[in-house]
Amino acid sequence: MDIETYEIGQLVRLTAAFTNAADRPIDPSEVSVTVTTPAGNATTSTYAGGSVKKDSVGHYHFDQSADVAGTWRFRWFSTGSGQAASHGEFIVQPAE
Amino acid sequence: MSYTPPDGSSVVIAFGQTPYTPPNGGGFVISLGGTGAITAAITAQDGADEITFAATSTIHADMATGDGADTVSSSLDNNLTGAIVAQDGAELFIAYADPAIGADGLAIDGYLAGGIASVAIEALGGDTDGEEEQSAVVSVRIGASVVVADSADTFEASAESVIVVHGSLIESADGVELLGGVAISGSIEAQDLLDQFEAALYVVPIENVGIQIKTSLVTRLNLASGVNSDVTIGSALAYRVSIAHEGIPVVETGSMLANRITLGILPAPR
Numbered sequence: 001m002d003i004e005t006y007e008i009g010q011l012v013r014l015t016a017a018f019t020n021a022a023d024r025p026i027d028p029s030e031v032s033v034t035v036t037t038p039a040g041n042a043t044t045s046t047y048a049g050g051s052v053k054k055d056s057v058g059h060y061h062f063d064q065s066a067d068v069a070g071t072w073r074f075r076w077f078s079t080g081s082g083q084a085a086s087h088g089e090f091i092v093q094p095a096e
Numbered sequence: 097m098s099y100t101p102p103d104g105s106s107v108v109i110a111f112g113q114t115p116y117t118p119p120n121g122g123g124f125v126i127s128l129g130g131t132g133a134i135t136a137a138i139t140a141q142d143g144a145d146e147i148t149f150a151a152t153s154t155i156h157a158d159m160a161t162g163d164g165a166d167t168v169s170s171s172l173d174n175n176l177t178g179a180i181v182a183q184d185g186a187e188l189f190i191a192y193a194d195p196a197i198g199a200d201g202l203a204i205d206g207y208l209a210g211g212i213a214s215v216a217i218e219a220l221g222g223d224t225d226g227e228e229e230q231s232a233v234v235s236v237r238i239g240a241s242v243v244v245a246d247s248a249d250t251f252e253a254s255a256e257s258v259i260v261v262h263g264s265l266i267e268s269a270d271g272v273e274l275l276g277g278v279a280i281s282g283s284i285e286a287q288d289l290l291d292q293f294e295a296a297l298y299v300v301p302i303e304n305v306g307i308q309i310k311t312s313l314v315t316r317l318n319l320a321s322g323v324n325s326d327v328t329i330g331s332a333l334a335y336r337v338s339i340a341h342e343g344i345p346v347v348e349t350g351s352m353l354a355n356r357i358t359l360g361i362l363p364a365p366r
Contacts, residue, residue: 004361013362090361 005091010066012090016076018058025058029080033062038070038092069094 006012014033020026031047031054045051045062052062066072075087 006363010363015361088361 003089003091005093006066008066008069008092008095010092012064012066012072012092013061014064014074014076014088015055015059015061016086018060018078018082018084020082025056026082027054027057028078028082028084031060031078032076033060034075034077035062035064036073036075037068038072039068066090066092068092 004012014035016031016033018026018028018031031052032044033052034042034044036042047054047060052060054060060076064072064074069092071089071091073087073089075085077085
C-alpha cells in the first residue's frame, strides 16, 4: 500500500475490508482501529463504541482529522470470529 | 509452625518451616537445598535478588517473587504442583533440567506467569558431560498455561529434549521464540501487539524433534523445520503465515485459515 499524503486540516477516511480465507466479506466479532499521531499518541476506536462506522458487510471506516503534520500510523484489527490485523501509515504536510 | 528470618539475611536455607516468608531487603539468594517438601506458599518479598531451587524438592503450593527479584530459577528434579508467579520487577525466570546431574525433569503442575522482562525455559538433554552418554528423557512440563504479561520483552523456550505445555501460551511480548521440541496442546496467542508491528512468533524445531500445534495460533507465524523434523498444524488461524522447511513436508491436518484486512485511505466525503 502506497503512503498517501494529505494537507493539514483534511479529514482522512481510513477504511478496512475484512475477508475470510475464502475471500468473502465477514463481520468480525469486534472491529477496532488504533491511530498513532506523529508524536506517538495512540488512540483506539471501536465499532462497538460507535466511532468506527460500518458501510456494509465486512467494510468499515473511521474518519481521522489530520490536525498535526508528520507521519501517522494506523492499525486495524479484529478479534473473536474473523480475527485479523493490518497496518498502514499516511503523511500530513504542514500548511504552507 | 511459621518461620520468618530477620530482615537483612543474605542466605536462607529452609525446609520444614511452614509457612515460610523470606525477609525483606536482605535475601540476596534464597536457596532451597537438600531433599524435602514444602507444602505452604513461598513468597519472596521486596528486595530479594534471586530465588534458586537447587536440588530435589517438592513444592505443593504457589511460589511468588516479590518486587525487585532479579532471577527466579528452578533446576534439577523439582516438582512444583502450584503456580509460579514472577511479579513486577523480576527480570528473568529460568527453568531447566539437566540429565548430566541425574535429573529427570522439571514439572510445574500449575501455571507460569510473569510480569517480567524475559522468560526462558530450557531443557537440556543428551551427552552433556562429554564422557558418558546420557539417555535420560529430560523434560520441562508445564501443566497449565504460560502467561507472559505486558512488560515482558521476550519469551524463549529451548530444548534438546522436550518442553511440554499442556495449556496455552499467552504472551503480549515483543517476540516469542520456541526452539527445539516444544509441544503445546493448547493455543498460542500473541496479544496486544498494537504498536509492535514487527513482532513475530518463531517456531524452529531442531534435528529429530518436531513441533506440534494442535489448535489455534494467532499473530504472524514463521515456521522453519529442521532436518528429520515435522511440523504439524492441526488448525492454525493466523494473520500472516510463512513456512520454510528443509525437505521435510509440513503436515496440515486441519485447515489453515488466514483472515485478511484490505486497507484503504482517502479524504473523507464532504
